[in-house]
Amino acid sequence: MNNQSIEFIMxxxxxxxxxxxxxxxxxxxxxxxxCCAMLLLGSTIYPVSDVIRALTGEHLKGVSFAVNTIRLPRMLAGLFAGFAFGLAGYTFQTMLRNPLANPNVIGITSGSSAAAVFCIIILHASGxxxxIAxxxxxxxxxxxxxxxxxxKTFSVGRLILIGIGIQAMLDAVISYLLLVSAQQDIPAALRWLTGSLNGSGMQELPPLxxxxxxxxxxxxxxxxxxxILELGEQSASSLxxxxxxxxxxxxxxxxxxxxxxTATTGPIAFVSFLSGPIAKRLAGAGFSGVIPAGLVGVNLVLASDLIGQFxxxxxxxxxxxxxxxxAPYLIFLLIRMNRRGEL
Structure with missing residues (x-):
């Protein structure tokens, strides 16, 4: 390889x-x-100076409660949950070399959701x-x-299909738990299953x-x-x-x-599914998309929450x-993969 080729590559x-x-x-x-918008916006829009004073511990009537008790926990829940969803989704999609191989589709989120709903409805537990469950x-x-x-051999396609089946089974368990639960427990469980930042409290956030x-x-x-793992088992080992x-x-x-x-905010739909493809499209190839995917997850959650509120x-x-x-992206992806013969 001559110097011109090396310089072109570099x-x-x-x-x-x-x-x-x-x-x-x-x-x-x-x-x-x-994050700033989450702290400033609400039923009352406070000046930046008042928000900063409230965050630094100064007591301001109305402002301190709204910012420190309602808006700050909501923002932190969206920030850390979005980053977690984005990182996890990108990791599974890249490691298994399939955009459908994310925690939402292959049942991992449903497993966590079923356990959480069981604790909330049957055990009346929290926190x-x-x-842990x-x-x-x-x-x-x-x-x-x-x-x-x-x-006999590991197959990503088989894993995805089995994961979808497991997800359907766990969703049926969740539906059964909702049917047998007390009437007063259903609204709280349904709000949690929808995926929401409503009611997030500072006492719930430390584990996340x-x-x-x-x-x-x-x-x-x-x-x-x-x-490197995308290259296959033998190639990755040789490297x-x-x-x-x-x-x-x-x-x-x-x-x-x-x-x-999921235990903190509920299973916020499609964040782990969308973050990886968006990050790859924006950041391009050649460098790890883990951090961009996590940031995309944060932006999706916070922006969607602001849209849902206002x-x-x-x-x-x-x-x-x-x-x-x-949902539209999932349909588009399934159609494209079917045309390529990947399904």
Missing amino acids: AGRRQRRRRWILVTSLLAALACLL AIVS SVIAGLATVLLIYILSKG IITVIVLAPIVIVLGQHLS GVDTNKTRVLLILSSVCMIAMA AFEYRFPVGIITGLLG
Whole structure:
């Protein structure tokens, strides 16, 4: 390879790096703007100075309660849950080399949801118990899907089909729990199942925040190997990647984050499904899309929540808005994959 070819390759790499940095910076800036909007906007729009004073501990009548008790927890829940959904969705889609292989479609979210609904309706539990049950159920669902799809050789298509079947079964369990539950418990369970930031409290957020802070760096660091894993088992091993260890750590970290996010906000529809494709389209190839996907997840959740609060006559939970965005893309993706013979 001559010097001209090397320089051409390096120039392309520099261009891709500049694009990745620009896109990531813009996504981060948009996320910051949306966080500010979540704190400023509501039934009453407060000045920036009053919001800052309330956040720094100064007591202002009306402002302190609205900002610190209602808007700040809502914003933090959307921020950390959106980042968790985005990271986990991108990880599964890239690692399994299929855009349908995300926690929403293959049943992982439904496993966490079924456990959480059981705790809420049957055990009348909340907080840490719901979070722990969601994580355990999410891991158990992953293990069950993997065992059933393994066979003689591992097949992504088989895993997706089995995951869809498991999801249908778990959705039936959730429906049964709603049927046998007490009348007064149904509204709370339905609001939670829709995926909502309503009613988020600071006391519920520490498990989610700690989980994301601890596990997100693991996914970001190991996410650099995702593009190598896409090349296949033998190619990745020959390039020095411990494929088994990398997959296990990525799966465990992603499932724990998405289960904890689901326990906190409910299964916000299609965020994990949309974040990866949008991040790849914006950031381009050549560099890890883990961080852009997480930021896309944050922007989707926060923007959808603001739309649900202020764009219509009635206020809608964030899950309804993300569902309206994600459902047409899912149909488009299924049609495109069918034409390519990938289904």
